[in-house]
Amino acid sequence: GAVVSQHPSWVICKSGTSVKIECRSLDFQATTMFWYRQFPKQSLMLMATSNEGSKATYEQGVEKDKFLINHASLTLSTLTVTSAHPEDSSFYICSARPTDYNEQFFGPGTRLTVL
Amino acid sequence: GIQVEQSPPDLILQEGANSTLRCNFSDSVNNLQWFHQNPWGQLINLFYIPSGTKQNGRLSATTVATERYSLLYISSSQTTDSGVYFCAVTKAAGNKLTFGGGTRVLVKP
Numbered sequence: 146g147a148v149v150s151q152h153p154s155w156v157i158c159k160s161g162t163s164v165k166i167e168c169r170s171l172d173f174q175a176t177t178m179f180w181y182r183q184f185p186k187q188s189l190m191l192m193a194t195s196n197e198g199s200k201a202t203y204e205q206g207v208e209k210d211k212f213l214i215n216h217a218s219l220t221l222s223t224l225t226v227t228s229a230h231p232e233d234s235s236f237y238i239c240s241a242r243p244t245d246y247n248e249q250f251f252g253p254g255t256r257l258t259v260l
Numbered sequence: 261g262i263q264v265e266q267s268p269p270d271l272i273l274q275e276g277a278n279s280t281l282r283c284n285f286s287d288s289v290n291n292l293q294w295f296h297q298n299p300w301g302q303l304i305n306l307f308y309i310p311s312g313t314k315q316n317g318r319l320s321a322t323t324v325a326t327e328r329y330s331l332l333y334i335s336s337s338q339t340t341d342s343g344v345y346f347c348a349v350t351k352a353a354g355n356k357l358t359f360g361g362g363t364r365v366l367v368k369p
Binding site for chain 1: 290291293295300301302303305308310346348350355356357358359360361362
C-alpha cells in the first residue's frame with residue numbers, strides 16, 4: 146500500500162517551454178502533497194505544499210509564478226515549470242501524506258533537463 | 261526553522277559489517293522518518309519513528325525524542341544497502357518534512 150506515482154519519469158525540453166509533472170497517490174487519498182527539488186549529491190529541498198482545493202504554499206525563494214501547482218483532487222497534484230531555463234534542470238520529487246497520518250510517501254521522481 | 265544534521269556524511273563498509281547512522285535535530289518533532297534513496301533516486305520508506313525503537317530485518321532504528329536524536333542501525337551489511345540514507349523530521353504541530361544532509365553509504369563486496 147501507500148504507492149505514489151509520478152509522470153513523466155524524465156523529460157528533456159527546450160529553453161522557454163513549459164513542462165507539467167503529475168503526482169498521483171494510487172491507493173490512498175491525500176489532502177496534502179509536497180513538491181521537492183534535489184540537485185546532484187545534495188539533499189531534498191521543499192519547494193511547496195499542495196493542498197487539495199486551495200492554493201499551494203510556497204517556500205521562501207521559490208517563484209510561485211514559475212512553478213505552478215494545482216491539487217485538483219485528493220489523488221492528483223501537478224507541478225508546471227513555466228518558461229523553463231537550463232538552471233531549472235533538476236530532479237523533482239513529490240510526496241503525499243494520507244489523510245489523518247503523519248507519514249509521507251514519495252514518488253519515484255522526475256528528471257528534468259532543459260537545453 | 262528546524263535543523264537536521266546527519267553523521268557521518270560518508271561511510272564505506274565491508275560486506276557483513278555493522279554500522280550506525282545518526283540524526284540530530286534541533287526542536288521537538290511529531291514525525292521522524294528514515295529513507296534509503298536508491299541509485300535511481302527513489303526514496304524508500306525505512307521507518308516512521310517519532311519515538312521508540314523499531315526493527316525490520318537487518319535494519320533497526322531508535323529515536324530518543326527528549327534528547328533530539330535518532331539512530332539507524334544496519335547489521336550484516338550487503339552491497340544492496342549502498343545508497344544515501346536520509347533522516348527527515350516534522351516539527352511538532354507542523355506539516356513539512358525537513359531533510360538532513362544524508363549519509364552516503366558504500367558497501368564493498
